[in-house]
Amino acid sequence: xxxxxxxxxxxxxxxxxxxxxxxxxxxxxxxxxxxxxxxxxxxxxxxxxxxxxxxxxxxxxxxxxxxxxxxxxxxxxxxxxxxxxxxxxxxxxxxxxxxxxxxxxxxxxxxxxxxxxxxxxxxxxxxxxxxxxxxxxxxxxxxxxxxxxxxxxxxxxxxxxxxxxxxxxxxxxxxxxxxxxxxxxxxxxxxxxxxxxxxxxxxxxxxxxxxxxxxxxxxxxxxxxxxxxxxxxxxxxxxxxxxxxxxxxxxxxxxxxxxxxxxxxxxxxxxxxxxxxxxxxxxxxxxxxxxxxxxxxxxxxxxxxxxxxxxxx
Amino acid sequence: xxxxxxxxxxxxxxxxxxxxxxxxxxxxxxxxxxxxxxxxxxxxxxxxxxxxxxxxxxxxxxxxxxxxxxxxxxxxxxxxxxxxxxxxxxxxxxxxxxxxxxxxxxxxxxxxxxxxxxxxxxxxxxxxxxxxxxxxxxxxxxxxxxxxxxxxxxxxxxxxxxxxxxxxxxxxxxxxxxxxxxxxxxxxxxxxxxxxxxxxxxxxxxxxxxxxxxxxxxxxxxxxxxxxxxxxxxxxxxxxxxxxxxxxxxxxxxxxxxxxxxxxxxxxxxx
Amino acid sequence: xxxxxxxxxxxxxxxxxxxxxxxxxxxxxxxxxxxxxxxxxxxxxxxxxxxxxxxxxxxxxxxxxxxxxxxxxxxxxxxxxxxxxxxxxxxxxxxxxxxxxxxxxxxxxxxxxxxxxxxxxxxxxxxxxxxxxxxxxxxxxxxxxxxxxxxxxxxxxxxxxxxxxxxxxxxxxxxxxxxxxxxxxxxxxxxxxxxxxxxxxxxxxxxxxxxxxxxxxxxxxxxxxxxxx
Numbered sequence: 001x002x003x004x005x006x007x008x009x010x011x012x013x014x015x016x017x018x019x020x021x022x023x024x025x026x027x028x029x030x031x032x033x034x035x036x037x038x039x040x041x042x043x044x045x046x047x048x049x050x051x052x053x054x055x056x057x058x059x060x061x062x063x064x065x066x067x068x069x070x071x072x073x074x075x076x077x078x079x080x081x082x083x084x085x086x087x088x089x090x091x092x093x094x095x096x097x098x099x100x101x102x103x104x105x106x107x108x109x110x111x112x113x114x115x116x117x118x119x120x121x122x123x124x125x126x127x128x129x130x131x132x133x134x135x136x137x138x139x140x141x142x143x144x145x146x147x148x149x150x151x152x153x154x155x156x157x158x159x160x161x162x163x164x165x166x167x168x169x170x171x172x173x174x175x176x177x178x179x180x181x182x183x184x185x186x187x188x189x190x191x192x193x194x195x196x197x198x199x200x201x202x203x204x205x206x207x208x209x210x211x212x213x214x215x216x217x218x219x220x221x222x223x224x225x226x227x228x229x230x231x232x233x234x235x236x237x238x239x240x241x242x243x244x245x246x247x248x249x250x251x252x253x254x255x256x257x258x259x260x261x262x263x264x265x266x267x268x269x270x271x272x273x274x275x276x277x278x279x280x281x282x283x284x285x286x287x288x289x290x291x292x293x294x295x296x297x298x299x300x301x302x303x304x305x306x307x308x309x310x311x312x313x
Numbered sequence: 314x315x316x317x318x319x320x321x322x323x324x325x326x327x328x329x330x331x332x333x334x335x336x337x338x339x340x341x342x343x344x345x346x347x348x349x350x351x352x353x354x355x356x357x358x359x360x361x362x363x364x365x366x367x368x369x370x371x372x373x374x375x376x377x378x379x380x381x382x383x384x385x386x387x388x389x390x391x392x393x394x395x396x397x398x399x400x401x402x403x404x405x406x407x408x409x410x411x412x413x414x415x416x417x418x419x420x421x422x423x424x425x426x427x428x429x430x431x432x433x434x435x436x437x438x439x440x441x442x443x444x445x446x447x448x449x450x451x452x453x454x455x456x457x458x459x460x461x462x463x464x465x466x467x468x469x470x471x472x473x474x475x476x477x478x479x480x481x482x483x484x485x486x487x488x489x490x491x492x493x494x495x496x497x498x499x500x501x502x503x504x505x506x507x508x509x510x511x512x513x514x515x516x517x518x519x520x521x522x523x524x525x526x527x528x529x530x531x532x533x534x535x536x537x538x539x540x541x542x543x544x545x546x547x548x549x550x551x552x553x554x555x556x557x558x559x560x561x562x563x564x565x566x567x568x569x570x571x572x573x574x575x576x577x578x579x580x581x582x583x584x
Numbered sequence: 585x586x587x588x589x590x591x592x593x594x595x596x597x598x599x600x601x602x603x604x605x606x607x608x609x610x611x612x613x614x615x616x617x618x619x620x621x622x623x624x625x626x627x628x629x630x631x632x633x634x635x636x637x638x639x640x641x642x643x644x645x646x647x648x649x650x651x652x653x654x655x656x657x658x659x660x661x662x663x664x665x666x667x668x669x670x671x672x673x674x675x676x677x678x679x680x681x682x683x684x685x686x687x688x689x690x691x692x693x694x695x696x697x698x699x700x701x702x703x704x705x706x707x708x709x710x711x712x713x714x715x716x717x718x719x720x721x722x723x724x725x726x727x728x729x730x731x732x733x734x735x736x737x738x739x740x741x742x743x744x745x746x747x748x749x750x751x752x753x754x755x756x757x758x759x760x761x762x763x764x765x766x767x768x769x770x771x772x773x774x775x776x777x778x779x780x781x782x783x784x785x786x787x788x789x790x791x792x793x794x795x796x797x798x799x800x801x802x803x804x805x806x807x808x809x810x811x812x813x
Contacts, residue, residue, distance in 0.1 A: 038721070040718045040722075041367065041368065043714075043717050043718045043721050044367045044714045044717070044718065046717070047568075047713060047714050047717040048367075048714070051565065051568050051569060051572055051713070052572055052576075054569075055569060055572045055573055055576055055583070056576060056582070056583060058583060061746070061747035062747060062750075063747070064750055064766055066770060068774065092705055093701065093702035093703070093705045093706045094567060094705045094706045094708065094709035094710075095567075096570070096702075096706065097566050097567050097569065097570025097571075097573075097706070098563060098566045098567070098570075124388065124389050124392040124393065124396075125388070125392075125697075125701075125705075127392060127396075127685075127686060127687040128687045128694055128697050128698070128702075130687070131685075131687045131688065131689050131694060135689055152685070154396060154400075154685070155392060155396045156396055156397060156401065156622055157392075157393050157396065157397045157622055157625035157626050157629065158397070158618070158621050158622030158625045159625075160461070160464045160468070161460065161464065161618040161619075161621040161622050161625075162618075162622060164464060164468075164614075164618055165615050165618050165619065165622075168611060168615065169615060172615055172619065173401070173619070173622065175400075175401075175404070175419055176400060176404075176416070176417065178685045178686075178687075179676070179680055179683050179684060179685050180400065180415055180416045180417060180680070180683035181683075182417060215472055216468035216469070216471070216472040216473065217464070217468055219472075220468065220471045220472040220476065221471070231563055232559045232560065232562040232563030232566065233559060233560050233563040233564075235559050236552070236555045236556045236559050236773060236777050236781060237556075237781055239773060239774055239777055239778040239781055240477055240480070240778055240781050240782040240785050241472075242774070242778075244476065244479075244480045245472065245476060251559070251773075252559060252562050252563055252566060252745075253562070253566040253569075254562065254745050279573070280566050280569045280570070280573075281746070281747070283565070283569045283572075284562065284565050284566060284569060284745070284746060285746035285747050285748055287561075287565040287568075287569075287713070288561070288562070288565070288742045288743070288745065288746050288748070289746070289748055290717075291561060291716075291717060291720050291742065292739060292742055292743065294717060294720050294721040295720050295721070295724050295735065295738075295739065297721065298720070298721045298722065298724060298725055299724075299725055299726055299735075302725040302726070302727075345690070348690075348695045348699075351695075351699055352695060352698050352699040355699040355700060355703070356698075356699060356702070356703035357703075359700060359703045359704050359707065360703050360706075360707045363704060363707035363708055363711065364707065364711070366711065367711065367714055375650065375653050376653065376656055377704055378653075379653040379654070379656040379657040379660075380656050380657070380660045380700060380704070381660075381700075381701065381704040381705070381708070382636065382657050382660075383636070383640075383656065383657035383658060383659065383660030383661035383664070384660040384661070384663075384664045384696070384700050384701050384704075385701060385705075386632060386633045386636045386661055387633065387660070387661045387662070387663075387664035387665040387668065388664055388668065388697065388701060389629045389632070389633070390629050390630060390632075390633040390665060390668070391664070391665065391667075391668025391669055391686065391693065392629075392668070392686065393625070393626035393629040393630070394626065394668075394669065395668075395686050396626075396686075397622055397623055397625065397626040398623070398626055399682075401619070401622065401623060402623045413682070414682050414683075415680060415681040415682035415683030415684070416682075416683060424616070425619075425623070427620060428619070428620035428621075428622075428623035428624050429623065431620070431624050431627075432623060432624045432626065432627030432630075433627070435624065435627045435628065435631055436627060436630060436631055436634065438631060438635075439631065439634045439635065439638060448586050451586070451590045451808050452589060452590055452593055453624060453627075454590070454807060454808070455589075455590035455591070455593040455594045455597075455807070455808065456593050456594075456597050456620070456621070456624065457621065457624060457628075458594065458799060458807045459593065459594040459595070459596075459597035459598035459601075459799065459800060460597055460598070460601060460617060460618065460620075460621045461796075462594075462598050462795075462796035462797075462799040462800050463597065463598040463599075463600070463601025463602050463796070463800065464601060464618075465792050465793070465796045466598075466601075466602050466792075466793050466796045466797065466800075467601070467602060467605045469788075469789040469792045469793050469796075470789070470793055473785050473786065473788070473789035474786060474789040474790065474793070477782050477785055477786050477789075478786065480782075481782060501759040501760070502759060502760040502761070502762045502763065503758055503759055503760070503761045503762060504761045504762050504764070504767040504770075504771070505761075506759075506762070509762050509771075513771065513775040516775050516776055516779060517775055517778060517779045517782075518779075519779075520776060520778075520779025520780060520782075520783070521779050521782045521783050521786070523783075524779060524780055524782070524783025524784070524787075525783050525786060525787065527783075528783065528787040545783070546730055547729075547730070547733050548776065548779050548780045548783070549780045549783070549784075550730050550731075550733040550734040550737065551733060551734070551737040551772060551776045551777060551780060552776070552777045552779075552780025552781055552784070553734050553737075553780075554733070554734040554735065554736070554737025554738040554739075554740075554741065554772075555737055555738070555741050555772055555773050555776075555777035556777075557734070557738040557741075558737070558738045558739075558740075558741025558742045558745070559741065559773075560716065561713075561716055561720075561738075561742060562742075562745055564709070564710065564712045564713040564716055565713050567706060567709050567710040567712075567713065568710040568713040568714075570706060570710070571703075571706055571707055571710045574703070574706075
């Protein structure tokens with residue numbers, strides 16, 4: 001009922017909201033020009049209203065594809081039916097808004113191509129994330145068979161130590177899957193002795209241990225082919241590894257939304273599936289514009305203050 | 314009634330009210346429905362409690378913060394126990410215990426007692442200081458630090474030192490070069506064009522060298538060395554600017570995620 | 585004994601891991617050491633949980649400031665511990681017993697994770713969006729050339745990640761597409777940022793290598809100092 005009321009009031013509310021908001025921004029500019037202090041809680045309020053307004057308005061904006069993301073997509077697209085992919089979900093709920101869409105899109109893509117996925121995680125919280133991603137993927141692929149189409153080896157504590165061991169012997173660290181089933185009895189893991197035996201590794205991570213560690217402890221010693229999905233915070237730090245040590249990367253929700261777009265372009269059946277990252281990009285754009293305005297206002301204030309100081313001296 | 318009693322009671326009543334509102338009374342699986350309602354309601358309340366810190370530190374925020382710490386510590390202990398002890402160590406140490414934990418026995422390996430012993434030694438740090446036995450935990454600490462140091466040496470040498478220098482120095486200074494005439498006749502500023510490729514490679518090579526010069530503190534940053542170091546600072550500033558831009562993007566994404574949850578799942582004001 | 589044994593452990597453990605890279609037959613030794621490391625890591629979790637328990641119990645018993653909240657921590661801790669260790673309410677328990685996946689969909693452990701830990705964790709980090717906005721307004725000023733470069737770079741990246749950037753320079757012809765905001769942003773990230781990050785990476789690698797060598801050779805011993813030596 002509440003939804004119906006808000007939808008009914010939508011246009012009126014929307015105009016009222018944005019006009020009030022614009023007036024607020026004008027006030028902020030006036031405060032900056034006159035060199036008066038603005039309490040930080042007012043900035044918080046503006047930020048909250050900006051993003052809330054954009055989320056409520058449901059703004060969806062197009063995204064442009066980039067080579068760095070396309071490389072991940074093309075690599076998976078180039079694999080053959082039955083090839084094995086290792087998908088490591090190294091994040092927690094705080095990284096999920098950016099990274100879960102990537103994990104979901106890559107899973108959908110692999111299952112559509114009839115590739116077999118082995119899920120694992122280096123984060124204790126990753127086990128729960130794997131459960132969520134598998135549940136999301138199963139919406140489009142309800143007939144997936146555990147052990148034949150995918151498997152979940154879960155989590156091992158030890159960060160880099162885990163990676164260095166699985167680079168040379170996967171079963172030493174993961175003799176069984178998450179439910180104690182021997183990997184030898186899972187067809188997904190047939191013939192997989194170490195990480196290099198997977199046709200492709202996709203590490204989706206938001207910190208340490210994550211993509212950087214995958215490059216250092218798996219790609220370098222074993223020569224495995226890897227792509228990645230990074231939280232926006234860590235994405236810039238990973239460019240030195242691209243393209244020599246990892247052949248592609250999805251950076252933040254922008255990267256995830258690009259992947260969603262490519263997936264829907266090549267496989268239109270996914271158009272009905274919710275594009276979580278693309279939904280983020282609208283409010284993201286509005287928030288970026290607001291932040292840029294803040295920076296401009298702050299610098300106007302700074303230069304005017306400097307000018308006033310110069311004039312009084 | 315005292316405010317300290319009234320506020321928690323009122324909060325619990327409001328919480329139960331929200332759960333009841335969220336409950337789907339016609340659902341087939343009542344337990345599942347109840348968990349769903351509890352999950353969404355608790356998620357919404359706890360999100361608002363954390364956001365209340367933006368106004369000022371308060372009891373609701375403290376409640377959420379303390380709950381988070383307690384839940385997280387237990388979460389990690391459980392996950393660690395079931396993943397590494399129950400699935401990795403015990404199946405090589407005791408058949409009866411591994412069967413009791415539902416895990417297949419993978420063959421006895423006597424030396425797996427070593428990490429278990431070192432782990433138990435680490436826990437002596439929890440004993441009272443008066444027992445004067447905590448020093449023994451340094452054996453385990455030494456093992457942890459040494460393993461990490463050993464791993465760091467080889468990984469950094471390979472992936473972050475040699476490979477990075479090789480990636481930089483293997484960049485062609487004149488990519489796709491077929492002669493000066495061709496270069497001039499095809500000159501443009503398109504992103505995929507030859508000039509931009511060449512310019513980019515130069516920027517990378519000069520940028521890496523000047524950045525490293527800035528980090529070289531054994532020589533005074535004056536003269537030509539100072540000028541290269543100055544360029545290095547600019548390169549680093551661009552790097553920090555990019556990092557800032559992406560950090561903003563990441564944090565805004567998280568906020569959008571939370572607000573979407575609040576508006577869609579909790580309040581139900583968007584579809 | 586208090587000092588010599590830890591130094592010996594450090595030397596032997598570190599030595600095995602490093603030398604195994606150059607002596608292939610030693611790889612098996614390295615793997616054993618690293619498996620030990622994985623098992624010990626769990627005891628570090630227990631140590632963390634134990635310390636938390638100890639501190640909060642002391643806080644409640646001695647009625648220190650905010651002791652009521654320590655009870656919240658303890659209640660949350662014990663509930664989650666019980667749900668996880670005994671896999672309570674786990675639907676897979678029916679078929680698999682204790683082999684059931686701890687995070688199985690519908691298990692009480694996973695439900696509490698989704699209801700409490702997930703929203704708290706996500707909300708804590710999303711708070712930073714507000715603080716970044718405030719910091720941008722208060723501190724992000726073009727005070728000198730360095731700050732200006734940083735500001736311009738951040739501005740282009742922010743603009744380039746969104747549709748506004750694409751629209752603002754969409755009119756540019758292909759021959760000067762380098763100056764389109766989305767391309768400029770990508771270039772800054774993939775080329776100029778790469779150069780800076782690589783310089784930092786090489787610098788850090790050199791620092792880590794030298795520090796690690798000092799630790800393994802026993803020159804650096806600060807991790808063994810303190811406490812009841």
